[in-house]
Amino acid sequence: MARPAHPHAMAASKPGRTRTAPPRMPPEFPMRGRYRAYTLFDATGLVYLLLGLLALRLAWALGDGEAAWSAAMAGFRNPLYLAFHALALVSVLFVGVRFFRLFPKAQPPKLGPLEPPPAPVILGGLYGAWIAVTLLLGAILAGGIF
Amino acid sequence: MKHLLLRLEPVVWLLFGQGILIGTILLTAWVLVVGLLVPLGWVPADALAYQRAHRLAANPIGRLVLLAIAALPLWKGAHHLRALAIDFGGAQRDTLVAPLLYGVAAVGSLLAIAAVLRI
Numbered sequence A: 001m002a003r004p005a006h007p008h009a010m011a012a013s014k015p016g017r018t019r020t021a022p023p024r025m026p027p028e029f030p031m032r033g034r035y036r037a038y039t040l041f042d043a044t045g046l047v048y049l050l051l052g053l054l055a056l057r058l059a060w061a062l063g064d065g066e067a068a069w070s071a072a073m074a075g076f077r078n079p080l081y082l083a084f085h086a087l088a089l090v091s092v093l094f095v096g097v098r099f100f101r102l103f104p105k106a107q108p109p110k111l112g113p114l115e116p117p118p119a120p121v122i123l124g125g126l127y128g129a130w131i132a133v134t135l136l137l138g139a140i141l142a143g144g145i146f
Numbered sequence B: 001m002k003h004l005l006l007r008l009e010p011v012v013w014l015l016f017g018q019g020i021l022i023g024t025i026l027l028t029a030w031v032l033v034v035g036l037l038v039p040l041g042w043v044p045a046d047a048l049a050y051q052r053a054h055r056l057a058a059n060p061i062g063r064l065v066l067l068a069i070a071a072l073p074l075w076k077g078a079h080h081l082r083a084l085a086i087d088f089g090g091a092q093r094d095t096l097v098a099p100l101l102y103g104v105a106a107v108g109s110l111l112a113i114a115a116v117l118r119i
Helices: A034-065 A066-075 A079-102 A120-139 B004-037 B050-058 B060-089 B094-117
Strands: none
Touching: A034 A066, A034 B004, A034 B050, A034 B094, A066 A079, A079 A120, A079 B004, A079 B060, A120 B004, A120 B094, B004 B060, B004 B094, B050 B060, B060 B094
16 A cells, blocks of 8 residues: 655755755745735634634534523624634635635646636636625524525 | 654645635635624624524534534644744644644534534
């Protein structure tokens, strides 16, 4: 059975004769030039992790009964939670726009006999799905439907 | 540990990718309504009163959506924080940082499954 390769499997068995400089971080890292968006994109990981944990807390409270659910929802009125969720909304929009922009560039040239759809079609589908799900789920959560 | 991380990489990448894609698509309305509009009183609190919230979350689709909202962002968060830790602190501590972050995501995901099953 095939085993995963060691991370340094491709390294030379002994140092070569060609001298190589040690790797260095680019001078723009972390917050200048193109690295700013790169670093911020990774930093949204903290926001997503906290969002997941808060959603987990709410789901758990829902199973604990009305008192636990009401207490958890009341906690969300705390200014710290409000500020976090405002930051989270900005983060989610930033991640969505940046990630969806990558999709057309990440397509393979061929999918079997088929070519991937043109970039505007892919982007239209992604943004259309995002907007539709946001409107539908938002309407459900806000009591507009169901 | 490096071998284990490499072996798990396809699974981690699948969950991480879905955390960005599905997580972002679902989280927009979730953050807006649950995190901002209801607490600010711009949407009546009755919309997420216990009886209604329980009814929405207790059906199979509601459970799946709630599971996705709770579990998938954990993987996006864990993977990007790992990348951030490597970029800022180097790869020397990755064998400690990666299991810790993925462990949080894995335990959180199992708790999310338990949470939606007990609703």
